Amino acid sequence: MFRSRKSTLVACLAGLALVLSGCGGIASSGEGRSVELKAASLLPPNGSQSDMIQWFMDELEKRTGGEVETEVVHGGALLSGTDVLPGMKQGRAEAGQIVPAYFPAELPLNNVNMVPMAGADQAARLLAFQDLADGNDDFAAEFERNGLHLIGYLPNASSTVAFNREVTSLDDVRGAKLRIPSQPQSVVWEELGAEPVFMASEEVYEAVERNIVDGVTFPMDTQVANGITEVAKYMAPDIGQNGGAIFAISQTVYDRLSDDVKAVIDELKGEWYAKTAELLTEYEQQACEKFTAAGGTVVLWDDDEQKTIASATEKLATDVWQTEAAKSVDRSAVEQVWSDYTAAVEQHTGEAGYTDGLQTCGK
Template identity: 30%
Template sequence: MKDHLRWPQSRAITTVAVGGLAAAMLLSGCASGPGSDASGDSSEPDVTLTVASFLLDGTPNADMVHWFLDTVEEESDGSITFDYFAAESLCPSSEIVQCVVDGRADMGVVPAAYTPDKFPLQNLSALPFMTDDNAAMTRAFYELNKGNEEFNAESSRLGLTNLAYWPAGASLFGTKVPLESTEDFEGMRVRAVGDGLLAAMEAVGASPIALTAGEMYEGVERGVIDGLANNMDAPIAYKLTEVLDYWTDTGYGHYITIGMWISQAAYDRMSPAQQEIFDSAVERLNTGEGIAAFAATAATQCDYMLDQPNVELTRWSDEEIDSFKAMTGDTAEQMWIETAKSAGIEDPEAVLEEYRGYLDEFGADDTTRVAPLADCAERFANR
């Protein structure tokens, strides 16, 4: 995989030479290189897919993406490779979906909330207090995408196939002063993205300000915002522990999903055998292996925060979380329903009910639970 702007530097930028199906190579006695038989004829077409991503490398979300790309490369014996552009180096975040639609990129990785007009249903993740379980939410979206025609159509009508939606991480508030209760939000200018967070901030008297992740540091430094809502990437990958000391898990849960899409035209460039390998990796990405890669990196993020002498990370009490939930009410849910209906969705309530059912189903097993923020808050409390 050719990786542009990959970080950290210990993971060097390389081009990995790989090729066709290993089994086919072995059966044919191939020894002349990836994707070729003994006579030099290609057993599978060499396909290179260009990936436009908004993610900084070295983060849990980026490592989840790299797990998928590396798996496809390895299992295709390199007949499928990726030209990966990290950190908006090919397309800005707000244009990544359009870049895939118009062919500047074959695949895109970006939050659906950055283009909410295209994906009203997929912004279910904006609804507060649903779950903080990464594994359950990822699986819920996967099942919706497989089985719900309206949900799937949001991507297919653009000529895209959705490969995965997963939560970027549970909502973590970074502030200049301690955030001990909902009252502390009053008058605070908070960076927030997604309809749910916007509604929640307004409900508690804060002023939500929409900034991209890359704009957060400068927003704090210049006094545009007093605090922000993001995830555990924020204090580390975006170096925000340099300007914010106080980090709080308010129990809000997940607030945004990251989507990964491939254009149908790019998918069709792969042979049936390559598509089978690709699809198998997609399934495993959504059913546990991808989130395992996410969780492994997230654990190191907590290690980093624990090592910072200026950083405090706390979780609100159940009583304070209940107060926050009561103040937000069902405003975000009603806003989401109205937005979906105005976009032509016939029965968004049914989609929401189906989604909740999947969250209940896949969140019932504590052995598969992945909640790095809650785990980190517990580590801070016990240190």
């Protein structure tokens, strides 16, 4: 019998060991036996990334008839952002939300997602990353080296920066301390006069509330889901579409699953990007409505400001990522990833009918 959903990929290795000792593998082999899988989610529920993870886990439990029991632990309560990759290797979670920016040495090529792309289609970016995972051997090898079985790239809503002080133009950003998660973004914001600050996502709300930082970059829906917009009432576009996270299962855990469970996982992977596109649109619309209803102000850079940002981004961001990635991977592989990535983004642009929610918010 398929069991009712739980809401958390629960299977510490201790629990898995009991299953392994009884049947020689993780998959169930007798009536009443089940595999417990626990997933670490960094963000609270009710955002596109968190709900994408929850959707996958719920469907995995439902479609395996309870052979796999799942639990998702949200808000970084199981593992913090910088602990997910080592935590999965240690067996503290069987699956997790992995932000490549937290692991530049382990996932140097995946950190291409932190290079800002002005006006990029976020749905197209996800498909481009998947193309790299499917078709670029060096890119795919990063998952193998880190013991990861990729499920998919999580939906990343419009990249924004929320400020806890009035901002009406790019000039108002000068001197502002901004939480920025990656070096390619940081060098551009620094060029524009801001002071970049790195901190884990779990620390951001208090930092904004206490004026430790003046602003924070996050996807549009995450700004609202994390409560950032309760204390930061001005929201503007980031320097380009960037960022993102991966959802993966431990390869060791995956290898021990039954063929029937693996078939369900493949089925869900086939539905993944249609679901991400749906959630992107849904949550950006919701975020816009909640933000504006609470008195939030959307600030859009004018044409001259956009040119200033684009010039700084083009001059600095790509080279920062390529130089850093080349410390761990051959430079030719880095350049090939960039070429494949930009071509794939162009190819997939418009396929999902996605429209940037911040650009249309309040209109």
